[in-house]
Amino acid sequence: MDKREQLIATATRLFSERGFENTPLSLVSETANVSKGLISHHFNSKNELLREIFKKTTQLIVEINTMDKANLSPRETLKELLESFFSQLESDKLSFQLNLNVMVQPSTRELLSDLIKERSSFILEATKTIFDEIDGKNSLVMSHMFIAELDGIAISYLGIYDDFPLKQIKAHIIKKYAEQ
Amino acid sequence: MDKREQLIATATRLFSERGFENTPLSLVSETANVSKGLISHHFNSKNELLREIFKKTTQLIVEINTMDKANLSPRETLKELLESFFSQLESDKLSFQLNLNVMVQPSTRELLSDLIKERSSFILEATKTIFDEIDGKNSLVMSHMFIAELDGIAISYLGIYDDFPLKQIKAHIIKKYAEQ
Amino acid sequence: MDKREQLIATATRLFSERGFENTPLSLVSETANVSKGLISHHFNSKNELLREIFKKTTQLIVEINTMDKANLSPRETLKELLESFFSQLESDKLSFQLNLNVMVQPSTRELLSDLIKERSSFILEATKTIFDEIDGKNSLVMSHMFIAELDGIAISYLGIYDDFPLKQIKAHIIKKYAEQ
Amino acid sequence: MDKREQLIATATRLFSERGFENTPLSLVSETANVSKGLISHHFNSKNELLREIFKKTTQLIVEINTMDKANLSPRETLKELLESFFSQLESDKLSFQLNLNVMVQPSTRELLSDLIKERSSFILEATKTIFDEIDGKNSLVMSHMFIAELDGIAISYLGIYDDFPLKQIKAHIIKKYAEQ
DNA sequence: GATGAATGAGTATTCATTCAT
DNA sequence: AATGAATGAATACTCATTCAT
Numbered sequence: 165m166d167k168r169e170q171l172i173a174t175a176t177r178l179f180s181e182r183g184f185e186n187t188p189l190s191l192v193s194e195t196a197n198v199s200k201g202l203i204s205h206h207f208n209s210k211n212e213l214l215r216e217i218f219k220k221t222t223q224l225i226v227e228i229n230t231m232d233k234a235n236l237s238p239r240e241t242l243k244e245l246l247e248s249f250f251s252q253l254e255s256d257k258l259s260f261q262l263n264l265n266v267m268v269q270p271s272t273r274e275l276l277s278d279l280i281k282e283r284s285s286f287i288l289e290a291t292k293t294i295f296d297e298i299d300g301k302n303s304l305v306m307s308h309m310f311i312a313e314l315d316g317i318a319i320s321y322l323g324i325y326d327d328f329p330l331k332q333i334k335a336h337i338i339k340k341y342a343e344q
Numbered sequence: 345m346d347k348r349e350q351l352i353a354t355a356t357r358l359f360s361e362r363g364f365e366n367t368p369l370s371l372v373s374e375t376a377n378v379s380k381g382l383i384s385h386h387f388n389s390k391n392e393l394l395r396e397i398f399k400k401t402t403q404l405i406v407e408i409n410t411m412d413k414a415n416l417s418p419r420e421t422l423k424e425l426l427e428s429f430f431s432q433l434e435s436d437k438l439s440f441q442l443n444l445n446v447m448v449q450p451s452t453r454e455l456l457s458d459l460i461k462e463r464s465s466f467i468l469e470a471t472k473t474i475f476d477e478i479d480g481k482n483s484l485v486m487s488h489m490f491i492a493e494l495d496g497i498a499i500s501y502l503g504i505y506d507d508f509p510l511k512q513i514k515a516h517i518i519k520k521y522a523e524q
Numbered sequence: 525m526d527k528r529e530q531l532i533a534t535a536t537r538l539f540s541e542r543g544f545e546n547t548p549l550s551l552v553s554e555t556a557n558v559s560k561g562l563i564s565h566h567f568n569s570k571n572e573l574l575r576e577i578f579k580k581t582t583q584l585i586v587e588i589n590t591m592d593k594a595n596l597s598p599r600e601t602l603k604e605l606l607e608s609f610f611s612q613l614e615s616d617k618l619s620f621q622l623n624l625n626v627m628v629q630p631s632t633r634e635l636l637s638d639l640i641k642e643r644s645s646f647i648l649e650a651t652k653t654i655f656d657e658i659d660g661k662n663s664l665v666m667s668h669m670f671i672a673e674l675d676g677i678a679i680s681y682l683g684i685y686d687d688f689p690l691k692q693i694k695a696h697i698i699k700k701y702a703e704q
Numbered sequence: 705m706d707k708r709e710q711l712i713a714t715a716t717r718l719f720s721e722r723g724f725e726n727t728p729l730s731l732v733s734e735t736a737n738v739s740k741g742l743i744s745h746h747f748n749s750k751n752e753l754l755r756e757i758f759k760k761t762t763q764l765i766v767e768i769n770t771m772d773k774a775n776l777s778p779r780e781t782l783k784e785l786l787e788s789f790f791s792q793l794e795s796d797k798l799s800f801q802l803n804l805n806v807m808v809q810p811s812t813r814e815l816l817s818d819l820i821k822e823r824s825s826f827i828l829e830a831t832k833t834i835f836d837e838i839d840g841k842n843s844l845v846m847s848h849m850f851i852a853e854l855d856g857i858a859i860s861y862l863g864i865y866d867d868f869p870l871k872q873i874k875a876h877i878i879k880k881y882a883e884q
Numbered sequence: 885g886a887t888g889a890a891t892g893a894g895t896a897t898t899c900a901t902t903c904a905t
Numbered sequence: 906a907a908t909g910a911a912t913g914a915a916t917a918c919t920c921a922t923t924c925a926t
Contacts, residue, residue, distance in 0.1 A: 167889080167890085168889095181450060182450055182451065183365075183449045183450045183451055185363075185365040185366065185449075186365065186449075186450065186451045188915075188916060188917080189916075189917065189918090190915090190916070190917090198890075198891090199890060199891045199892060200891085200892070200893095200917090200918090201890070201891055201892065201893095201918095201919085201920085202889080202890055202891075203917095203918095204917085204918065204919075204920095205888090205889065205890070205891095206889090208918095209917080209918075210916095210917065210918090261448070261450070264448045264499070265448050265449060265450075267499070267503045267504060268441070268444045268445050268448050268449075268499065268502075268503050269363045269365075269366075269445060269448075269449065270361060270362055270363045270366065270441070270445075271362065271363055271366045273503060280503075280504065281506075284504045284505060288505070302516075304509065304512075305509060305512050305513060305516050308500060308505070308508065308509060308513055309493070309513065309516065309517075311496070311500060312493060312496030312497045312499070312500045312513075313489070313492060313493055313496050314496065315495070315496040315499045315500065316491070316492030316493050316494065316495040316496025316497070316499070317492045317496070319444070319447070319448065319492070319495050319496070319499070320488060320491060320492045320495065322448075323447045323448050323453060323460075324447060324460065324464045325464060325468070325488070326461075328488065329484065329485060329488065332484075332485045333485060333488060333489065333492075336482075336485050336489065337489075347906085347907090368898075368899055368900085369899075369900065369901090370898090370899070370900090378907080378908090379907060379908045379909060380900090380901095380908085380909070381901095381902085381903085381907070381908055381909065381910095382906080382907055382908075383900095384900085384901060384902075385906070385907070385908095386906090388901095389900075389901080390899095390900065390901090527910080527911085528910095541810065542810055542811065543725075543809045543810045543811055545723075545725040545726065545809075546725065546809075546810065546811045548894075548895060548896085549895075549896065549897090550894090550895070550896090558911075558912090559911060559912045559913060560896090560897090560912085560913075561897095561898090561899085561911070561912055561913065561914090562910080562911055562912075563896095563897095564896085564897065564898075564899095565909090565910065565911070565912095566910090568897095569896075569897075570895095570896065570897090621808070621810070624808045624859075625808050625809055625810075627859070627863045627864060628801070628804045628805050628808050628809075628859065628862075628863050629723045629725075629726075629805060629808075629809065630721060630722055630723045630726065630801070630805075631722065631723055631726045633863060640863075640864065641866075644864045644865060648865070662876075664869065664872075665869060665872045665873060665876050668860060668865070668868065668869065668873055669853070669873065669876065669877075671856070671860060672853060672856030672857045672859070672860045672873075673849070673852060673853055673856050674856065675855070675856040675859050675860065676851070676852030676853050676854065676855040676856025676857070676859070677852045677856070679804070679807070679808065679852070679855045679856070679859070680848060680851060680852045680855065682808075683807045683808050683813060683820075684807060684820060684824045685824060685828070685848070686821075688848065689844065689845060689848060692844075692845045693845060693848055693849065693852075696842075696845050696849065697849075707885085707886085728919075728920055728921085729920075729921065729922090730919090730920070730921090738886080738887090739886060739887045739888060740887085740888070740921090740922095741886070741887055741888065741889095741922095741923085741924085742885080742886055742887075743921095744921085744922060744923075745885070745886070745887095746885090748922095749921075749922080750920095750921065750922090
């Protein structure tokens with residue numbers, strides 16, 4: 165694999181597991197089996213590396229959301245979104261962790277502020293497009309609630325409650341949004 | 345004021361504004377106008393100081409939740425809880441920030457894991473007590489959803505959306521929980 | 525001795541011998557038998573340490589020049605200045621070296637620019653005060669020439685000519701300025 | 705232009721502006737629009753590159769001094785030398801800067817010691833040849849004084865006094881050497 | 885000749901903590 | 906209780922140099 169890609173992959177994992185501030189670049193380079201200098205060669209700084217990682221995730225989110233859903237009803241689209249959210253949340257805990265982490269940490273939030281704004285605007289727009297079809301009048305509030313619920317679930321599941329009843333919550337929320 | 349209390353107050357503010365990892369104790373001592381050594385004297389370590397701060401917030405939460413609400417109906421209790429949540433969220437942004445921060449950051453989460461468990465159990469219990477009266481069968485899931493929604497709202501409001509429609513969200517959620 | 529003073533003394537010697545840019549702080553701390561951290565504790569940065577050293581030399585220069593010379597004629601004062609210059613040049617080569625070094629190196633010159641301006645203004649004033657008594661009309665040019673000659677001699681002696689005939693030059697220049 | 709020449713030109717400028725130690729080769733290669741590797745390819749090391757630059761300047765000095773001056777009197781030769789010195793000092797500040805820089809910086813002085821010796825011997829010889837004709841007995845001291853004065857003027861003008869009265873100094877020194 | 889990825893030693897700086905006073 | 910000097914480990918970053926292509 166390209167060493168640059170390898171570095172991004174390793175850094176993503178380590179930043180997720182240990183937090184950005186708590187992961188020295190030396191650990192990244194050791195884990196990726198490359199020299200310390202190579203990180204500076206490809207990314208100019210640790211901050212730049214984080215931005216690169218954040219961008220990649222945004223790309224993924226955009227890709228998922230721009231898949232063709234033309235033939236689906238809004239409710240069906242929501243259901244699909246939720247299914248994909250919950251399956252990702254289970255399979256890719258760490259990635260969620262990192263994304264929450266950097267958005268809640270003042271220093272990283274500032275560092276990524278433009279990228280965060282870009283991504284969150286996209287998500288809000290994408291969500292609102294769906295809710296517009298369901299209830300045009302309240303679509304903004306409903307979209308914000310939808311997003312907040314998913315974020316809140318992620319926090320509870322990842323960071324707070326060891327015995328969070330994910331399956332039941334999933335059932336509950338799918339029922340609420342997709343089966344009315 | 346007691347210098348110990350003064351230190352806790354200053355540290356709380358700075359940790360909230362800048363994040364725990366990103367706040368050197370030297371800054372805390374300067375800001376509080378005490379010597380660096382005094383922090384180690386009162387708290388054994390930076391970690392211990394954070395634990396002390398976290399405990400204080402838990403105490404506050406417990407106090408708020410154990411005020412006598414015997415004469416209120418569950419819906420009224422929820423409404424009161426929500427009112428207090430939103431007013432705190434607006435007036436004390438930073439405190440919310442810090443609490444999200446330390447729970448999402450792997451290193452601090454581990455450091456505080458026992459205290460987090462203690463606090464979150466309390467919150468879940470307190471919430472569940474209310475929902476038990478509303479719908480005994482689904483009270484656990486509903487409690488978790490309730491908590492997740494509030495956390496999610498906090499994240500969106502504090503960290504992500506500059507133009508988060510807090511007032512409308514508040515109205516929406518109060519209507520949902522308290523006026524059925 | 526005060527460790528702060530000890531650090532300044534050691535750093536002065538090492539910066540002189542090896543050049544500022546070429547002297548790592550680790551070498552300074554090792555040579556002074558203190559920890560690396562202590563340098564940061566007393567001086568905030570390597571640059572700050574250099575400024576401190578430069579200031580000290582300026583102080584010395586000011587002290588030497590403000591000794592009471594009221595009873596001396598201008599020629600006698602010049603002679604005394606020259607004697608002191610040449611004896612210092614021989615005994616304290618390194619100090620001259622450092623001062624030339626930092627004034628000719630673009631990075632350090634910028635770093636010290638205010639201090640350099642301050643010092644060189646003082647020297648020009650002090651010199652001009654003497655030449656004013658000798659030849660008021662040409663005193664500025666003569667002062668500049670006087671200073672330039674001494675600097676040029678220092679460079680030739682310290683940096684360029686191994687077999688620079690210092691004694692003869694000294695005799696020549698004393699004759700020129702003091703014995704007319 | 706030959707890329708090798710282009711590199712020398714760029715490096716000369718950058719070393720002069722920023723100092724040798726303070727100019728990374730990466731900056732040289734970027735500025736010259738060539739790859740980093742090419743520098744190592746043409747010159748074996750950064751040090752070698754500096755030696756090459758220093759040699760070039762020595763060549764220039766030699767050329768200027770070996771122009772045929774057979775028909776000029778020694779005073780006329782001195783005058784011509786001074787004219788050329790002052791016009792160069794004004795037009796090519798940076799080059800003077802670099803040459804002072806590397807001779808005063810211990811690390812570079814050592815690196816170039818053989819070349820410095822070679823060049824300074826040449827200059828001394830060339831100067832002495834002229835002064836021999838004026839005053840054979842004192843020609844060595846006078847040559848050293850002449851050289852020191854010019855170096856000192858360069859330092860004052862380039863590095864110390866923003867408002868150095870170059871024109872008057874030039875007039876003064878030409879009068880002193882060429883019009884007796 | 886020419887490129888740019890890759891290396892690894894070097895270095896200033898940050899910072900929690902210790903300890904004598 | 907309170908100070909601040911002192912420590913030393915940790916860490917991001919710089920940069921000359923090497924080397925495969």
